Amino acid sequence: MKVKIMQRSVYHKYAEVEIEIPNIIVRRGQTQEYLSDNEHLYIDKLDTAHAEAQLEFGSGVNDYAGMTDADAELEWRYEVNGQGGHL
Numbered sequence: 878m879k880v881k882i883m884q885r886s887v888y889h890k891y892a893e894v895e896i897e898i899p900n901i902i903v904r905r906g907q908t909q910e911y912l913s914d915n916e917h918l919y920i921d922k923l924d925t926a927h928a929e930a931q932l933e934f935g936s937g938v939n940d941y942a943g944m945t946d947a948d949a950e951l952e953w954r955y956e957v958n959g960q961g962g963h964l
Contacts, residue, residue, distance in 0.1 A: 889937035891944075892926035894919055903957055912955055912964055 896919045902911045912919070933940075938947045943954045943961060953964040 886934070887936050888932040888934055890927055890930040890932060891937055891941055892923060892930045894922040894926050896922070898957075908955060908957055909962055909964065 898908065898911055898915075898918075902908055936947065937944060939945055942956070943963075944952050946952050946963075955961050955964055
């Protein structure tokens with residue numbers, strides 16, 4: 878009798894880039910809105926960094942600060958001055 882053996886492995890990539898934004902935006906608490914409205918400032922840089930990133934075994938959930946959404950196939954976050962949130 879034949880037995881079929883299966884395995885599903887999960888891998889992820891993690892990338893980050895830094896960009897400059899006006900200090901007044903951060904002071905006013907408008908960072909998330911600014912980043913959402915100005916994706917052109919970072920999207921290509923992030924795509925390049927992601928393409929160059931190595932595959933890591935596992936989902937990556939809880940491996941990086943704030944990356945905790947186990948149901949998401951993709952998770953975006955920002956951080957400035959030790960504070961951040963999801964995009």
